[in-house]
Amino acid sequence: MPTQELLDRFLAGLLPLGPPAVWAHGSLAGGDYQEGRSDLDLIAVLPQPVTPVLAWRVATLHSRLRAEPLAAGLHCSYLTPGTSHDSRRPHLTWAHRRLTRRPVTPVTRRELHTFGRVLYGPAPADLLAPVPDPELDEFVVRDQREFWRPAVRRARLWTQDIWVDVGLTTLARAAVTLREGRLISKREALEALPGLGAPLAVVEDIRERRYGNPAPPAPEWTVRRGELTRSYLGPAIDALVAAYS
Known part of the structure; x- marks a missing residue:
């Protein structure tokens, strides 16, 4: 299955960075995923703050996947220690084939708590505060x-x-x-x-x-x-x- 193959390659490239957890939200987690039509919406928790070197390693990881089927739709935001609780704070994000910074919104956080799919590590409830x-x-x-x-x-x-x-x-x-x-x-x-x-x-x-x-x-x-x-x-x-x- 192209989706699972892409996720496996992404995780294999990400794990050397030491993420405590990686989760899926959106349609992939919620049961409405349509391969080739839906995006792959992911959240990775990093063990340290983002430095220029770490951002370069993240960009390199995603760039190496560009030839994979469905890679254009793989989007991932990277939460870091001390900032993950803030739903308005922009976080390093790979989306639409480039690095940017975006908040991990209350909707995304509620999705993670309600039906988030664990790809690696503990469940979202173990690391993220609930959304009132x-x-x-x-x-x-x-x-x-x-x-x-x-x-x-x-x-x-x-x-x-x-x-x-x-x-x-x-x-x-x-x-x-x-x-x-x-x-x-x-x-x-x-x-x-x-x-x-x-x-x-x-x-x-x-x-x-x-x-x-x-x-x-x-x-x-x-x-x-x-x-x-x-x-x-x-x-x-x-x-x-x-x-x-």
Whole structure:
């Protein structure tokens, strides 16, 4: 299986750095992973703070995997001693074939506690503090208000599959988290979207691309799909933020 082969090679290259733990979250841990379509979302705990040499070794590890099938979708954030508790602090992250720095968000932390998959070492609960409900809710609302709502105004983004897919499923997941206090998968988000008033044609488009074998979309549909998505998302985000701020 290409996914397991990639994970095995990644772990073999990472273990010389002495990580106490390596975990998976997202769809790989939550049971909705679609090989070749889903990302591989990982968290590694490092035994020491990040130095330039350590960052170079991490980048070298990932670069050596670039020829592996699915390697472009392998993303990993690196937690370090003394900083792992802070959900707003950026951490060294490999994503989209480059090193960057990103926070390990309250949503990711809750995923790790709820259904995180242990690839190496102890379980997340042994090393990470739990995420209180108010912290999770505050993050979910802020993400919708400060990231997704401004993005809706940028029409060009919404001609891309990834923006349509993630924008709509993230809204549904946010709504369920705020209403019911639980996390849901992308599959469950697609099931929830019609009840939230999302355009059915767009929901089916996402479902077919994630779980079916769709033909390339016509340019006219790509444009129309973006218009439908933006027309729905703007008011839906405003209503969600107003209800839970």
